[in-house]
Structures are given as structure tokens and as C-alpha cells.
Amino acid sequence: MSSKPSMHTPLVTLDLRSARPTQIALGMAEVDDKRKEWKALGRKKRQDMIESHLFPGVLGPDKAIYIVDHHHLGLAMLLDGITSAHAMIQRDFSMLEGSVFWRTMEYYRWAHPYDRDGHRVAFSEIPESLRDMQDDPYRALSAYVRMGGGYSKDALPYSEFLWADFYRPQFKLKKSRPGKDDIKHAIKLAQQPAASYLPGWSGSHHA
Numbered sequence: 001m002s003s004k005p006s007m008h009t010p011l012v013t014l015d016l017r018s019a020r021p022t023q024i025a026l027g028m029a030e031v032d033d034k035r036k037e038w039k040a041l042g043r044k045k046r047q048d049m050i051e052s053h054l055f056p057g058v059l060g061p062d063k064a065i066y067i068v069d070h071h072h073l074g075l076a077m078l079l080d081g082i083t084s085a086h087a088m089i090q091r092d093f094s095m096l097e098g099s100v101f102w103r104t105m106e107y108y109r110w111a112h113p114y115d116r117d118g119h120r121v122a123f124s125e126i127p128e129s130l131r132d133m134q135d136d137p138y139r140a141l142s143a144y145v146r147m148g149g150g151y152s153k154d155a156l157p158y159s160e161f162l163w164a165d166f167y168r169p170q171f172k173l174k175k176s177r178p179g180k181d182d183i184k185h186a187i188k189l190a191q192q193p194a195a196s197y198l199p200g201w202s203g204s205h206h207a
Contacts, residue, residue: 014087023112027140034076138164150190154199
């Protein structure tokens with residue numbers, strides 16, 4: 001999701017408790033999945049993952065670190081009591097304030113001010129903590145469809161949110177975690193010509 005780093009990308013310690021999100025929603029089902037994967041690891045593998053994983057970040061007002069990817073992993077770690085990680089600082093925008101900062105972030109595709117229903121909202125509604133992010137079940141659904149081969153992974157930032165918006169009017173999810181039938185139905189819809197405008201589409205115009 002992040003753009004190419006600048007010439008100098010300093011590594012810093014990231015306190016996940018104060019890490020600032022750059023989007024409003026995520027799929028809590030995906031967060032739960034990551035927590036299960038995390039618990040299945042031994043202590044050494046957990047530590048190795050913490051040491052090797054880098055959160056891409058941007059320095060914002062008051063030198064706060066705004067993470068621009070891996071929100072699901074960050075929240076999963078935080079919910080499991082892990083508060084320290086490593087961040088790779090891509091740009092220093094700490095000299096910017098308020099809407100100028102957020103407009104600049106959006107220009108670089110490092111911000112996604114859309115709520116759990118896919119509605120555009122004010123930048124001020126982006127939460128200040130990972131713990132305060134909203135659950136968007138359709139974001140989780142779009143990820144499961146991709147993992148199920150419904151479409152290909154695309155480098156376009158926030159591509160899975162576009163797929164989530166495609167699914168919202170198609171059918172209603174009854175639970176936060178999409179069921180097997182939901183995913184199966186969504187994969188079929190992903191192959192239809194109506195979805196051909198979406199990133200990673202791998203269907204047929206003759207479907």
C-alpha cells in the first residue's frame with residue numbers, strides 16, 4: 001500500500017499504542033485471523049517476526065508516527081499485548097499541520113478517509129488509535145475473495161476497499177465474519193463483467 005521510500009528511510013521504534021492509523025476501517029475478522037496465527041507461533045518465532053517486520057510510516061504533526069500499511073497486523077499485535085515494533089519512516093511531514101497534512105497524505109495515497117460503509121468523511125474522523133478503528137465486514141470479505149482466487153493481488157493502494165464497495169449493494173452480510181457461502185457467492189460475482197473495472201479482476205467478459 002505504501003509508495004516507494006525516499007533515499008533515506010530511518011528505522012525507528014514504534015509504540016503501537018500511539019501509532020496513528022491512516023484509514024478508518026478494517027476487517028476485524030482478518031485481525032482475529034492474525035491473532036490466531038500469532039498464537040500458533042512459538043516464542044522465538046514471535047520474537048523473530050517482531051524484529052523482522054517493518055511498519056511503513058510517515059512522521060506527522062508533533063512527530064507522531066502515522067502507519068500507512070499493516071493496520072490489521074498492528075491491531076492484532078496490540079490486542080495481544082505487544083506494544084513495541086519497528087517502523088520504516090518513508091517521509092517526514094512533521095512540518096505540516098491539519099488539513100494540509102492530510103491532503104498531502106492523500107495525494108501520496110497514504111490516507112483513506114472512508115468509513116465502514118464506504119462513505120467519504122472528514123479527515124478528522126480518522127481515529128487516533130488502532131483500537132478505535134471501525135469494523136468493515138466487506139473489507140474482510142474482499143480479502144477472503146482474493147485469497148480464494150476471486151481476483152489477483154494488485155499494487156494499487158486500498159484496492160480491497162474498492163472491492164468492498166462493489167460488494168456492499170450486492171448482498172447483506174449478517175455477521176462481522178463472512179461465512180463460507182458469502183465468500184463462495186462473492187467469488188462468483190468477482191468473475192462477472194460487472195466487476196471488470198476493479199483492480200486485479202481476472203474474470204471473463206463472456207461470463
